Amino acid sequence: MDLSLGPIWDQNNLYKKRQSSLTEYLFQLSETSTGTLQSRIQEMMVSAIVNRHVRPGMPLPSGRKLADQLKVSRNTVVLAYQNLVDEGFIETRQRSGYYVCEDVLSGYANTKPQDTETKGKSSLDWKQLFSIQPSKFVTARKEQDWQNFPYAFLYGQYDKEIFPISDWRECCRDAASISAIYDWASDHIDQDNSELIDQIHNKLLPRRGIFVEPDEILVTLGAQNAIFLAAQLLLNKDKTIGIENPGYVDARNTFLTQTDKVACLDVDEDGLVIDKKLDNCDCVYITPSHQYPTTVTMPQKRRTQLLQKAKDENFIIIEDDYEAELTYNKKPLAALKSQDSDGRVIYIGSISKTLAPGIRLGFMVAPKEFIEEARVLRRLMLKHPPSNNQFIIARFLQRGYHDSLIRKLSLTLYKRSNTMRAQIDENFPGEALESQHGGSALWIKGPKGLDSRKLAEELLNEGVLIEPGDVYFYPKKDKCEYFRLGFSSLPEEKIATGIEKIVEKIKQLT
Numbered sequence: 001m002d003l004s005l006g007p008i009w010d011q012n013n014l015y016k017k018r019q020s021s022l023t024e025y026l027f028q029l030s031e032t033s034t035g036t037l038q039s040r041i042q043e044m045m046v047s048a049i050v051n052r053h054v055r056p057g058m059p060l061p062s063g064r065k066l067a068d069q070l071k072v073s074r075n076t077v078v079l080a081y082q083n084l085v086d087e088g089f090i091e092t093r094q095r096s097g098y099y100v101c102e103d104v105l106s107g108y109a110n111t112k113p114q115d116t117e118t119k120g121k122s123s124l125d126w127k128q129l130f131s132i133q134p135s136k137f138v139t140a141r142k143e144q145d146w147q148n149f150p151y152a153f154l155y156g157q158y159d160k161e162i163f164p165i166s167d168w169r170e171c172c173r174d175a176a177s178i179s180a181i182y183d184w185a186s187d188h189i190d191q192d193n194s195e196l197i198d199q200i201h202n203k204l205l206p207r208r209g210i211f212v213e214p215d216e217i218l219v220t221l222g223a224q225n226a227i228f229l230a231a232q233l234l235l236n237k238d239k240t241i242g243i244e245n246p247g248y249v250d251a252r253n254t255f256l257t258q259t260d261k262v263a264c265l266d267v268d269e270d271g272l273v274i275d276k277k278l279d280n281c282d283c284v285y286i287t288p289s290h291q292y293p294t295t296v297t298m299p300q301k302r303r304t305q306l307l308q309k310a311k312d313e314n315f316i317i318i319e320d321d322y323e324a325e326l327t328y329n330k331k332p333l334a335a336l337k338s339q340d341s342d343g344r345v346i347y348i349g350s351i352s353k354t355l356a357p358g359i360r361l362g363f364m365v366a367p368k369e370f371i372e373e374a375r376v377l378r379r380l381m382l383k384h385p386p387s388n389n390q391f392i393i394a395r396f397l398q399r400g401y402h403d404s405l406i407r408k409l410s411l412t413l414y415k416r417s418n419t420m421r422a423q424i425d426e427n428f429p430g431e432a433l434e435s436q437h438g439g440s441a442l443w444i445k446g447p448k449g450l451d452s453r454k455l456a457e458e459l460l461n462e463g464v465l466i467e468p469g470d471v472y473f474y475p476k477k478d479k480c481e482y483f484r485l486g487f488s489s490l491p492e493e494k495i496a497t498g499i500e501k502i503v504e505k506i507k508q509l510t
Contacts, residue, residue, distance in 0.1 A: 027061065029070055037072050041080040049089055049100055056105060060090060060098040137253040138476045143465060151464040151498030155293075155441040155486030158356040162412060164405055171395040175388050184387035190379040192219040193390035199397035200349075200363050208324055209334030210347065210365060218364050218371050218378065221385050223322055223350040226364040227251050227285075229374045230318050230346055234283050235259045242281035242315070244272055246472035246482070248292040251285055251320065264474050267291060271298035274305045278313060285318045288336050292322070293472050293484050294443040303336055310344055317345045323353050325406045327438040328414035343367040351393060354406055361385060361393055413440055416487040416495060423499040429506055430481075440488035443469075445481060447510050452483035455502075455509060462501045 027048065033040045048054050060066075063081060067074040081098055084090045091101050127133070146152045174180060184193070201214050220226040227250075235241055235258035243252050245264035255262065263281050266273040271291045278284060286306075288298035298306075310317050319336045337347035347365040352358075364374065378384065396402055420442055424432050430446040446452060452468040459466060469482030485502075487495065 027066060027069065037076050038080045038083075041066075041070070041072070041077060042083055045080070045084055046089060049104055050108070052105070054100050056100050056102045058100050059096075060100065062097055132257055134253065134257065137256060138249070138471050139253060140249050140467060140471045142467075143460075146465055149463050149465050151462075151494055151501065152490060153464065153466050153485040153487065153498060153502075154489065155467060155484060156353075156357055157486070157489040159412070159489045159491075161491075162405075162408060163356060164401055167399070167401040167404075168392075168396065171392045171399070171401070174395050175391045180391060184391045188384055188387055190375050190384055192217075192384060193387060193394055195398065196390045196394035199394055203397060204349065204351075204363075205365065208321060208349075209338030211338075212365055213368070215368050216365055216371055218366075218374050219385050219390060220348075220362045220364055220378070221382065222352050222360045223320060223348050223362040224250060224254070225378075226348040226362055227254050227318070227320070229364070229377055230283075230348075231255050231258050232377060233370070233373055234316060234318075237261075239282040240280055242278060242284035243474065244286060244291065245474055246293055246469065247285075247474070248287065248320065249471050252474060255285070262474065267294060267296075269296055270302055271296050272302070272306065274302060274309055278309055278315070281313070281315045283316045283318060284310070285320065286336075287320045287322065289321050289332065289437065290323045290439045292320070293441070293467075293469070295439045295441060297333065297437045298336075300333060303333075303339065307336070307339060307341075307345075311342065315344075318348065319345050320348045322348075322350050323439050324349065325354055326410055326413060326440060328410045328417070329438055332437050337365060346370065351402075354402065354409060355393075355396075359389070359393070361389060410438065412492075413438065413488065416490070416492050417442075419492050419495045420485065420487055420499070423496055427499065427503050429503065429510070441484050441486040444483050444485055446483065446506060448481065450481040450506060450510050451479050452481060453479075455483065455505060458505050458509065459502065462505065464498055464501050464505075466502065 027044060029037075029040055029044060033043055035043070045060075054060070060081075061069065063074050063078045067077045070077070081090065085092060085098075088101060089104055090098050092098055142154060143149065146154055146157065175184065196219060197214050197217055200217055200219075201212070205212065205217075218226075218229075220229065231241075231254050235255060237259050238261075239259055240261040240263055241255045241259060242263040242265050243255065244267050246267065252262070263277055265277050265284070266275070271288055271294075272284075272286050286298075288303060288306075290297065306317070317336065321335050321337075324332065324335065335347060337345045343366075345366075348362065349365070350362040352360055352362060355361075364371075366374070384390075417438070421432065424430075424442070424444070428444075430444055430450075432442045432444050446455070452466070453470055456466050456468045467484040467486070468480065469484060470477045470480035472482075472484075473480065490498070
């Protein structure tokens with residue numbers, strides 16, 4: 001009896017030892033993971049289990065062994081194990097230790113991984129099935145690892161040294177309170193956070209001279225989402241959209257998803273030119289406060305002319321008021337919407353431009369009838385922007401943190417702008433258009449014959465990023481001497497050296 005059971009017991013023990021050795025080999029903390037040690041251990045264990053690197057019923061290393069292997073305290077591992085027990089991933093067996101739960105993968109389909117040669121492949125001709133191919137549109141592309149470049153003259157990026165981390169974290173903690181969670185976690189169907197609407201209504205819009213009713217405001221996932229909603233509601237293949245040329249690339253591409261009837265409208269030192277090109281437009285998209293990308297501001301006289309032209313020719317104006325708060329040269333003009341007497345201006349604002357691009361929150365203001373339709377369309381797309389984010393930003397606005405950030409940003413950008421312009425005026429073989437009301441970028445006209453696309457490619461080796469101007473024109477220019485230099489995320493002390501590198505490279509290419 002004893003002789004027959006001995007070998008079987010030894011084989012089982014050997015199996016357990018081998019499995020234990022295997023799991024110890026698998027469990028290594030990722031160098032790229034973030035969070036506390038306890039959360040990183042949990043993440044590591046869950047990943048191993050759901051990816052089937054350890055099977056249901058397999059033994060896990062003891063708390064002491066895993067702690068020694070990972071070079072962390074035993075208590076940290078034990079706490080992580082206990083959380084995994086509570087979550088149903090692992091279980092304890094008396095006098096035996098921790099094991100992967102037998103039914104942990106019961107909710108997963110019983111399938112085998114696809115062969116790597118066939119994974120992701122399709123027998124369909126997708127190009128013939130698409131009604132449109134947005135990937136074919138010309139667009140502005142940025143380096144994904146732009147933060148690794150020492151001289152990143154890019155527009156639209158935030159400076160982590162300026163971002164109010166402590167204020168933001170305070171508002172995030174408020175959103176994690178029990179009462180707050182009960183509020184924002186419920187189904188709001190298609191409604192926005194009432195406190196955020198109140199802050200937009202009573203604080204943000206009056207800064208721009210806009211006074212409307214709350215039901216004329218809709219929160220969006222950034223300005224881009226607002227532009228998309230407007231395009232879908234107002235355009236079709238038979239309607240003509242007027243766009244500034246040069247102008248905002250992604251707005252143009254959004255409009256091209258609805259119509260190929262695009263009227264390219266000229267831009268001069270006062271922004272959009274009011275002429276006969278507007279006569280056949282059904283809608284006109286403009287950026288009057290900071291023309292995109294030239295940064296020039298439309299003066300009051302021309303604004304009056306545009307509104308009269310819109311009334312005479314019966315077209316709708318989509319006003320993108322991006323960067324409206326970032327003014328430091330002189331007192332800003334009120335938004336075009338503030339002078340809208342017959343409700344033909346759809347106003348688009350962005351909170352992301354002052355906070356951070358990753359926030360992705362904006363809003364639109366229009367007559368009630370338009371907002372009602374936009375709300376239903378938004379519901380079909382995404383119901384509403386995440387309620388927890390709306391809650392956080394509402395608190396951020398309520399406590400004055402946004403106003404404080406704007407003041408700090410404006411002062412910082414003012415200093416950087418002066419440093420940039422001084423370097424350009426002194427050394428640059430070209431010119432920069434005058435930005436009358438602030439902003440965070442300069443539109444540069446290089447010397448005749450310069451290819452800004454070639455310049456940008458050559459500067460990559462110098463650690464310098466600029467934005468070639470060819471994509472902002474429609475159709476795209478084959479060779480363009482214009483380019484843009486952003487300074488929202490570039491420290492002031494790096495500007496002079498960065499400009500010197502650009503100037504030197506321009507001289508080599510022209």
